[in-house]
Amino acid sequence: MTEPYLMRALLGGMGLALVAAPLGCFVVWRRMAYFGEAVAQSGLIGIALGLALALNLTTSIFVVTLAVSGLLLLLSRQTLVPIDTLLGLVAHAALALGVITASLIQGPQLDLMTFLFGDIFAISRGDLRWIYFGGLVALGLEIWLWRPLLSISVHEDLAAAEGTRTEPFKGAFVLLLALVVAIAIKIVGVLLTVAFLIMPAAAARPLSETPEQMAVFAAIFGMLSVALGLFLSVALDTPGGPSIVLMLAVFFMVAVFPSVLRQRR
Amino acid sequence: MDGRERQPLTGLPAAGRQPPSERQARNGEARPTPLDDAGNGPLAEQWREGTLISAHGIALSRGGRSLLQDVDIDVAPGEIVTLIGPNGAGKTTLVRVLLGILRPNRGTVKRKAGLGVGYVPQRLEVDRSIPLTVTRFVALGRRASAAEVEAALAEVGAQALLERQLTELSGGELQRVVLARALVRSPELLVLDEPVRGVDYAGEAELYTLIGRLRSERGFGVLLVSHDLHIVMAQSDRVICLNHHVCCSGVPHSVAQHPEYARLFGPQASRAIGLYQHHHDHSHDLAGAPRPPSSAPFRPQEFK
Numbered sequence: 001m002t003e004p005y006l007m008r009a010l011l012g013g014m015g016l017a018l019v020a021a022p023l024g025c026f027v028v029w030r031r032m033a034y035f036g037e038a039v040a041q042s043g044l045i046g047i048a049l050g051l052a053l054a055l056n057l058t059t060s061i062f063v064v065t066l067a068v069s070g071l072l073l074l075l076s077r078q079t080l081v082p083i084d085t086l087l088g089l090v091a092h093a094a095l096a097l098g099v100i101t102a103s104l105i106q107g108p109q110l111d112l113m114t115f116l117f118g119d120i121f122a123i124s125r126g127d128l129r130w131i132y133f134g135g136l137v138a139l140g141l142e143i144w145l146w147r148p149l150l151s152i153s154v155h156e157d158l159a160a161a162e163g164t165r166t167e168p169f170k171g172a173f174v175l176l177l178a179l180v181v182a183i184a185i186k187i188v189g190v191l192l193t194v195a196f197l198i199m200p201a202a203a204a205r206p207l208s209e210t211p212e213q214m215a216v217f218a219a220i221f222g223m224l225s226v227a228l229g230l231f232l233s234v235a236l237d238t239p240g241g242p243s244i245v246l247m248l249a250v251f252f253m254v255a256v257f258p259s260v261l262r263q264r265r
Numbered sequence: 266m267d268g269r270e271r272q273p274l275t276g277l278p279a280a281g282r283q284p285p286s287e288r289q290a291r292n293g294e295a296r297p298t299p300l301d302d303a304g305n306g307p308l309a310e311q312w313r314e315g316t317l318i319s320a321h322g323i324a325l326s327r328g329g330r331s332l333l334q335d336v337d338i339d340v341a342p343g344e345i346v347t348l349i350g351p352n353g354a355g356k357t358t359l360v361r362v363l364l365g366i367l368r369p370n371r372g373t374v375k376r377k378a379g380l381g382v383g384y385v386p387q388r389l390e391v392d393r394s395i396p397l398t399v400t401r402f403v404a405l406g407r408r409a410s411a412a413e414v415e416a417a418l419a420e421v422g423a424q425a426l427l428e429r430q431l432t433e434l435s436g437g438e439l440q441r442v443v444l445a446r447a448l449v450r451s452p453e454l455l456v457l458d459e460p461v462r463g464v465d466y467a468g469e470a471e472l473y474t475l476i477g478r479l480r481s482e483r484g485f486g487v488l489l490v491s492h493d494l495h496i497v498m499a500q501s502d503r504v505i506c507l508n509h510h511v512c513c514s515g516v517p518h519s520v521a522q523h524p525e526y527a528r529l530f531g532p533q534a535s536r537a538i539g540l541y542q543h544h545h546d547h548s549h550d551l552a553g554a555p556r557p558p559s560s561a562p563f564r565p566q567e568f569k
Contacts, residue, residue: 028394029392029394029395030392031392079328147406148406150395150405151405151406153392153395154391154392154395154397154402154405155386155389155391157361157364157366157384157386158384158386158389158443158446159406160364160365160366161364161365161366161382161384161386161456162382162383162384162406162407162450163382164406205394205396208396209396209398209430210396210397210398210401211395211396211397211401213396214396
């Protein structure tokens with residue numbers, strides 16, 4: 001396991017797992033998995049635009065994920081269409097628009113699979129710099145936002161009544177989510193990005209007694225899954241991103257199984 | 266806990282707003298806050314020194330429906346104000362406006378500078394995906410020492426729950442823990458929105474007795490929301506009857522006699538003041554010894 005491309009995949013994946021862990025906890029606690037999904041799927045539009053305008057892909061993805069997050073917040077003000085319908089609608093519309101834009105720009109030969117499922121073995125040195133620079137910013141924001149966001153996630157009205165100004169923190173959270181999604185898309189693709197956020201947190205939940213424990217366990221599960229997934233991928237010649245996600249699912253199943261048994265009647 | 270030593274705030278200007286110590290000395294006497302002809306009582310008056318929170322001319326509509334119309338309300342230190350009204354009368358909406366969670370379409374909310382608020386919402390549902398101990402929940406959003414948290418939990422009789430997970434608590438236990446969270450902030454104003462939902466009657470009486478005692482000891486103002494005429498009114502200094510607008514207000518006894526009140530809750534409701542339990546949607550006989558309207562602490566065993 002000393003091939004440079006393998007080392008870069010390992011470093012990139014583990015860095016991402018570390019950054020995604022605390023954020024993923026908030027995504028789970030705030031029930032924003034589908035919000036993340038809609039934002040992630042809009043990343044394909046960002047990829048297409050980036051390719052067309054010869055921009056840095058992470059930057060163009062970030063611009064689009066941020067714009068779509070804003071659009072979702074705006075649309076969620078209406079109450080006639082339920083929020084899950086709205087999120088599904090935006091996710092699919094974004095995917096459709098992304099695929100169409102990509103094929104218009106690149107022609108039918110475009111390898112969509114690479115963008116939908118990522119190519120962790122194609123991480124370049126430049127990508128790695130992006131992951132670590134963007135990731136460091138994201139991690140700093142996560143630590144700074146941790147206490148107020150936790151308070152808001154536990155009970156928003158209570159936090160507001162006690163004097164926390166909720167709107168700026170919620171806004172910062174959405175910004176952070178857009179940033180981490182933009183970083184992750186390059187590695188695990190449009191369709192698997194949210195898995196990187198929610199699966200480690202979900203696996204950590206049954207073992208945790210405090211919110212901080214959950215974030216730490218999520219980071220550990222995420223990084224272990226990256227290592228094991230890459231090992232699996234090299235050993236069996238399976239695709240990298242899906243192998244990691246499969247490992248995350250195994251961690252979740254093992255972690256949650258005891259509580260399933262306890263609940264049995 | 267340092268809150269215990271705090272003296273009730275004094276220097277209150279209005280009659281009927283004595284600090285608790287004084288009020289208890291007057292126990293049983295009729296209290297001197299009459300309703301005016303319009304049934305507005307002291308509410309129409311403007312901001313006074315020492316008032317904790319004061320809202321004036323609050324109007325709010327959502328989705329084309331008017332929820333609040335020209336509502337005035339204020340709470341002074343050491344005072345228990347009870348907000349009653351039928352379901353859907355806008356009580357919780359008004360509370361959320363007062364707490365700054367909702368922005369009204371019209372009207373102003375003035376708070377004393379740096380007002381510390383403790384809030385016990387109507388339903389507390391914490392997502393089960395958040396692992397949280399009781400201790401952590403009580404201290405959340407605030408740097409409270411372990412001793413302070415323990416003292417607050419002991420005050421509401423929940424010290425045994427310290428290390429339990431929030432998800433394991435029963436409704437009654439959770440209610441106490443939320444009250445402890447409000448108390449650990451040493452609030453000047455305690456806002457309780459139907460705090461007895463899902464609590465049995467013994468627990469209900471106990472909770473109101475506890476709130477009355479804490480008010481006496483700490484001198485904070487209390488805004489209590491209820492959808493029903495209840496024994497709690499006997500502990501209230503003022504009752505405000507809300508049905509999108511303020512129907513009537515005043516001391517509990519006078520509100521219970523007010524025609525607007527009778528119209529809202531049915532004629533038999535007026536007779537029910539001071540009774541342990543009463544639901545205006547029941548037609549059963551009002552059994553149980555009637556109780557003179559006073560601010561004496563309620564003792565549930567009288568009615569067992």
